[in-house]
Amino acid sequence: MTDRLTIALAQLNPTVGNITANIDRIRNARAEAAARGADLVVCPELVVTGYPPEDLVMKPFFLDLVEKAVRGLAEETADGGPAVLVGTPWRDGGKRYNAALLLDGGKVAATRFKVDLPNYGVFDEKRVFAAGPMPGPINFRGVRLGVPICEDIWSADVVETLAESGAEILIVPNGSPYEVGKHDQRIQLSVERVTESGLPLIYVNQVGGQDELVFDGASFALGADRKLVAQAPSFTEHLMLTHWQRGADDVWTCAEAERIAPAGDLESIYSALVLGLRDYVTKNRFPGVILGLSGGIDSALSAAIAVDALGAERVHGVMMPSPYTSQESLDDAAESAELLGCKLDTIPIVPAMEAFERMLLPAFAGRDPDITEENIQSRSRGITLMALSNKFGAMVLSTGNKSEMSVGYATLYGDMCGGYAVLKDVYKTTVYDVSRWRNESIPVGALGPAGRVVPERVLVKAPTAELKPNQTDQDTLPPYEVLDDILECLVEKDLGVPEIVARGHAPEVVNKVWRMLHLAEYKRRQAPPGPKITRRIFNRERRYPITNGFTSIA
Template sequence: MSDPQTTGRLSVALAQMNPGVGDLSGNIDRIRSARAEAAARGADLVAFPELSVTGYPPEDLVRKPFFLDRVEEAVRALAAETGDGGPALLVGAPWRDEGLCRNAVLLLDRGGIAATRYKVDLPSDGPFDEAGVFAPGPMPGPVNLRGVRLGLPVGDDLRSPDVVETLQESGAEMLIVPAASPFAADGSDGRLQLVVRRVTEAGLPLLYVNQVGGQDELVFDGASFVIAADRSLAAQAPAFEEHLLLTRWERGEDDLWQCREAGTAAPPEGAEAVYGALVLGLRDYVNKNRFPGVILGLSGGIDSALSAAIAVDALGAERVHGVMLPSPHTSAESREDAAETAELLGCRIDTIPISPAMQAFDAMLAPAFAGRDPDVTEENLQARIRGVTLMALSNKFGALLLSTGNKSEGSVGYATLYGDMCGGFAVLKDVYKTTVYELARWRNAHMPAIGRGPAGRVVPERVLAKAPTAELKPGQTDQDSLPPYEVLDDILAGLVDRDRSLREIVARGHDEATVTAVWTLLQKAEFKRRQAPPGPRITRRPSDRERRYPLANGFIAGSGTAG
């Protein structure tokens, strides 16, 4: 390590970390391990993501005093370790201050807590409710690390210019931003653009260290980066994996710090990025909840085939168990396609016919249904029989049951409660049907960087080519009940993702009656979405949790295009 005050040099390591929420000992071990690696590489400071000690978001855990007691004990013990003369640490933790709990960043150096700063701009939108559990901090000044003045805005403190402006006016020489910014398919450019705006305003270099990993519905992509004072990209960490990005700085003749050494990895884009987010989200949900593996129904259709591929890439084939549950309406082609999917992926598949259960239910319900013709009730029973069977296997063997429904179906309620929607995690929950096909084709042509499955084709070509069907009655296809998915998804993207009015969506070339029908289905399916399992969030506006419609809702049918 160098003495920045005398040498004009500073080495900062950005520790892109995958913490477990509430796993204090595990997170401290990760911090300790990253510090040891950074010390071996000559770092002066190791910066970690927002709330790295507890994991993000800790939600109502921070309301528990005994949890905060443990956090404080862990931080003070970690601070004592910096008395060995090694690198300083910049860690995040919930921290009590004058009777209030704040989202804090703490500088640990030379055996103690050298400085504490607090997050000012607390989000209360989307999936976050920091404003409900934290008190905002005062406007911060820089902290002094061995003669270098560091500004420490935290995550959303970048959303407005105020915090960065205050730090710049107070004499900060560079900005280090601990963050926990989740992945969104259209979000990485916006994150970078926001940082460039702040750098332009302040005229200071900015180091952005982001969390990586899955936490419940959220997936954090990492992709930490550095923007130099001239707004150029000076460093970029890889996405979707833990990484220690070492940056070496020198003070220039104009007193601006210049990044002289760093690594750069090109971030994934498009289908590659979405697929990586789904793999990481599923992997961490399974592993952090300590499931031995997953089980899912393999129907021979595109959704279950892609779900199985993601599961194998996330966990390895040995931890994925597929089950084919044929009925009298299941085609020979579907049986063959399910078997080929499992063969391509190398995972286990069992076949359990549901005909005996269908016959038992028909006999049991015959007196109650006397005089009534078969209808959607009998179709839904098939889905529920499959759901009960899969849940029984999940209970018996302890594996997590994956629901294979997609965002298109979930948005309009084209799924059966206690049947298709059974499961503990829905890996395609925020993925439109058209994107399901795009991802399957991408995976057949590419090996994901973090994948554990086989290279080459994993989704059978016939699965990609045939018309989607639930096979609940002879000759049935999805388009018997829904518009073509290209039409449906464009309408849903306008309603769900972009908050467009019905009139605006019709103006894009859609039939008015179709748009109104989709709007009606979207509203009426709210009660189903509230009972659906969680799934990885890959868009800014998923149709669950932070985006809800009233269950008793008079603004549905007959709304026309006036809205």
């Protein structure tokens, strides 16, 4: 039995399905931890496959490769170096489990299976995994380690069982996606488990982007006295060592360790968007991105995020003016590109508009221009961007925000064209807030320039699609501060009209927004993925029937 342990928290960024690369990441973390004197390296949930692996784990040949890779890594621990606690899918008794395996002494020394499988929001684990039995502690060099896996600490039962069966330290591997305020929620939840059990707790979270999820890391440790004793940085891979000692009362305490304060809300939102885009582009092996730079706030912020994520040389902006494009917009798009140092081409869509007008003239005879002609402009731009993407290989970055996605202010095969929508879960008011923050700050790891990256005029002029003369968004929408508050009530909180009206909104406006939200469901089903930052992202967490007679909430 030992009275001292050095435990390394390996906050890693795996790629879903890339078993070889993920094992290499674990191996490299173990080598670094060994050089720094660690006894145990703790990795995130399902790190071997990346999280969430979804239906990959239903393929037996995939699980064959997982098992072979894990057993090969286990053999390497015969070298006398640190043990490794890895998260991986694992088969046992004909069932698939979300497992934590202790690799030590050249073998798989212990297995524990996740008990509480989440099946809400972005999670779908009950469909692909079996629930494990209540676990007992793992005996590691004379220390009894309790290993609840992620959701297992969101209620008291698993930790209570571990405490009652003699666990001394709780170690929690996690695949917990980012959303605003989530870090505080994790800390509070962990404090509850420490309070109930009297045990210190180590929380190791994945980092990185995976389709619509961004994992922020921010791993930490709490003492048995509920004090935060270690805190890893957010949104970056990191190996953090913690040094533990058994006290005279048999309670383990952690010596002073790293404590890096988490970012504030605006910084964390921006960092999540950057990381989500960077990993989507890089892990899918795109050479870069191409986007329409309109001179508006959404495209200006999208371009800034892209440059910070990928570097200016991998970002290609395109201004596509129509007869309604103002000189201000032309100038603002040019300033955006200049501030960021990225390429900007100008390709007018007037020839395409004229060609469609001539082509459709017989069919449209006797009918006045309307939204049809406006949509043709958007679609001409979409075709242009997709043509450039097809020719040069860069991914089209869609620039629509959550407010527009909510109420249908997005054109299918037009401004919704693209492989990734970086602002998909960002309301318009937040777009402005984050843009102002970025003009005054630069996040760690950003590849773009310090200082102003969004032109000042873009932040103060009235938002407009410029699809007809003197058009602004507020011609047909409530002011964005009103719209976004109503949308948050409807989308995130499921509130009814009386509750929303009590916040100061007119009933007819609430019903109008609800109807627009309902009618745009079919568009959102065809939208590209984008990073989740709110409590409820469209499609993955909010699923409404398209054919739906519940059109009024009056």
